[in-house]
Amino acid sequence: MSKHPVISARRPLANTGIFRIEEMDLEFSNGQTRCYQRIVGSNEGAVLIVPMPDPQTVLLIREYSAGMERYDLAFPKGHIESGEGLLDAANREIQEEVGYGARRLEKISSVTVAPGYLYHSTHIVLARDLYTRRLPGDEPELIEVIPWRLADLDDLVGREDFNEARSIAALFMIREWLEKE
Amino acid sequence: MSKHPVISARRPLANTGIFRIEEMDLEFSNGQTRCYQRIVGSNEGAVLIVPMPDPQTVLLIREYSAGMERYDLAFPKGHIESGEGLLDAANREIQEEVGYGARRLEKISSVTVAPGYLYHSTHIVLARDLYTRRLPGDEPELIEVIPWRLADLDDLVGREDFNEARSIAALFMIREWLEKE
Numbered sequence: 001m002s003k004h005p006v007i008s009a010r011r012p013l014a015n016t017g018i019f020r021i022e023e024m025d026l027e028f029s030n031g032q033t034r035c036y037q038r039i040v041g042s043n044e045g046a047v048l049i050v051p052m053p054d055p056q057t058v059l060l061i062r063e064y065s066a067g068m069e070r071y072d073l074a075f076p077k078g079h080i081e082s083g084e085g086l087l088d089a090a091n092r093e094i095q096e097e098v099g100y101g102a103r104r105l106e107k108i109s110s111v112t113v114a115p116g117y118l119y120h121s122t123h124i125v126l127a128r129d130l131y132t133r134r135l136p137g138d139e140p141e142l143i144e145v146i147p148w149r150l151a152d153l154d155d156l157v158g159r160e161d162f163n164e165a166r167s168i169a170a171l172f173m174i175r176e177w178l179e180k181e
Numbered sequence: 182m183s184k185h186p187v188i189s190a191r192r193p194l195a196n197t198g199i200f201r202i203e204e205m206d207l208e209f210s211n212g213q214t215r216c217y218q219r220i221v222g223s224n225e226g227a228v229l230i231v232p233m234p235d236p237q238t239v240l241l242i243r244e245y246s247a248g249m250e251r252y253d254l255a256f257p258k259g260h261i262e263s264g265e266g267l268l269d270a271a272n273r274e275i276q277e278e279v280g281y282g283a284r285r286l287e288k289i290s291s292v293t294v295a296p297g298y299l300y301h302s303t304h305i306v307l308a309r310d311l312y313t314r315r316l317p318g319d320e321p322e323l324i325e326v327i328p329w330r331l332a333d334l335d336d337l338v339g340r341e342d343f344n345e346a347r348s349i350a351a352l353f354m355i356r357e358w359l360e361k362e
Contacts, residue, residue: 037200109338
């Protein structure tokens with residue numbers, strides 16, 4: 001186990017309102033020095049929710065990803081607001097994006113997306129015992145909701161338009177979680 | 182299937198040498214307009230490699246993640262250089278980070294990390310038939326290599342220090358791929 005590097009300086013480089021970038025000077029325990037840049041996300045992080053209307057089915061959404069400039073399938077997700085609990089954030093996001101709330105919400109894991117370059121965690125939440133409820137969101141268009149049978153996981157993972165790493169990881173982790181229950 | 186939004190303008194917002202950020206004006210097919218920011222990665226993207234010294238074992242690396250400010254386990258990965266083939270990039274990265282080359286390299290999938298905010302793809306490569314060979318890398322310290330039995334996947338996914346979404350997704354996808362072979 002290596003000793004953590006010492007961070008001797010941090011300098012803000014850019015803040016675009018959405019992205020805050022800082023530069024860090026590091027000295028590793030072997031004396032090597034490096035200057036790295038990273039994006040500083042919120043301390044609260046984000047939630048990704050796997051909503052299950054029944055024990056065999058998950059709900060995906062199809063929405064436009066501006067970063068990739070295409071429509072893709074994924075699980076609903078969103079930022080946790082300041083002061084908001086992570087399960088409350090999960091329940092708000094599915095009401096905004098899927099049109100359901102959940103009476104049973106469980107955090108099953110937390111994942112990172114680009115740990116070398118980004119300070120950010122996404123908490124994966126399993127949502128069951130759903131009820132119909134829609135909250136207004138800030139989406140530019142109605143989000144398409146697509147039910148998918150867990151038994152057909154292979155077909156989903158093979159699709160060109162289902163490729164977000166967090167959604168793929170969540171899908172497999174949820175299946176393992178359910179098998180253990 | 183929604184019609185793609187029209188991107189009416191793109192403006193560069195920041196370029197820190199590592200991160201290039203642009204702002205885009207979009208008009209969705211329903212007439213709604215939005216202004217989004219995204220990080221523009223390389224067209225080549227990155228590779229994540231799952232090296233297998235034998236049919237039961239994968240090789241993980243333990244290295245410092247500056248974004249999260251901690252040491253974590255993950256599969257080796259790196260950027261594809263301009264003009265470099267993706268399998269060549271995979272073979273170079275494992276020689277730099279793990280100390281092995283591979284005679285058998287197969288792309289099994291491509292994943293995104295934050296499709297709403299980032300233009301970037303990571304190609305997952307399975308590397309087999311390994312041989313000892315080390316290329317000099319730019320890492321600040323020697324990378325620890327940790328063999329892990331695929332049969333113990335559950336223990337790995339439950340670990341606090343194995344949480345990168347692409348590595349978790351790759352691990353499950355590789356297991357499915359091998360089961361089908």
